[in-house]
Amino acid sequence: MRVSLNASCPFNLDATLCCGQVFRWDRHDGWWYGVTGESVLKIRQIGDVLEFDNANTDFVKSYFGLKESLPEILSQISKDEHIKNAVDAFNGLRIIHQDPWECLISYICATYKNISAIRKMLFNISVKFGEKIRYEKYDFYTFPTSERLAKANIVELEDCGLGYRAKHLLATAKMVYNSKFDFEHLKQLSYEKAKEKLLNFSGVGLKVADCALLFSLEKFEAFPVDVWVKRAILKHYSSHFTKEFAEKISGKSLTKPEYEQLSFFGRSYFGKYAGYAQEYLYHYERMNH
DNA sequence: CAAGTGCCTTTATC
């Protein structure tokens, strides 16, 4: 399948898959392979042409956020020179519409880990608890269902390299499975209400909730603040805070009120697409630190 | 090479 992207629909597949929002995509021979739902999606971008196999066009457009008007979003968040530089560097980076269950579990695993470690944990979980799919010459695994993870035992999960995250993952899987939790319903709630619901899960604090809201529940005002975003804010937006506050939060992890303050700054300064600004700042900071 | 640091933080306990 081929789709031509016109000038009003900028897209950068590599940046979108490399910027650390998703963890289960791999590149082989110039093509990206990832499991979405029950099947493997194979995709590459040559110039303004998107080529893919094993998926329909509507799904691809919706998964990669191609239905949002990126030029409109980028013009809304381009409030200053620094964000404009980040946007220019990675123009076409889009927020992926991930599966909410997989996204929540991924970011529970992500606490206090780096991206390569997160990828390993999620790979291990998928191999052990997911279904194998053979596609071309590679093996892939579906992301395990809440039922499968709810029925796992804690040692099996720890063996996936999860450490203390194993108990949070298990507790959340049990809550989701036993209550038949409806993630789709969260999309209809306000950012605040949906966040409140997510915070009830074990292993889900402000940062993890913001990631799930932004990357899978279409709450584009969510502004997750991790160490990289904190650094970017201190470097380029410190004038929005007192000198004492900036000094206090540098070089240590954030307390709850400190997190709230930074995240609130992001939402009010960048507006309703603050999450896009966050992702450009995050990626730009990581690539240029 | 050993040891230290950092990692897309949350929770339990004061």
Place this chain on the structure above:
DNA sequence: AGATAAAGGCACT
């Protein structure tokens, strides 16, 4: 309410 310590393990220096 708000601060503090503890919680895998691995990659990188």
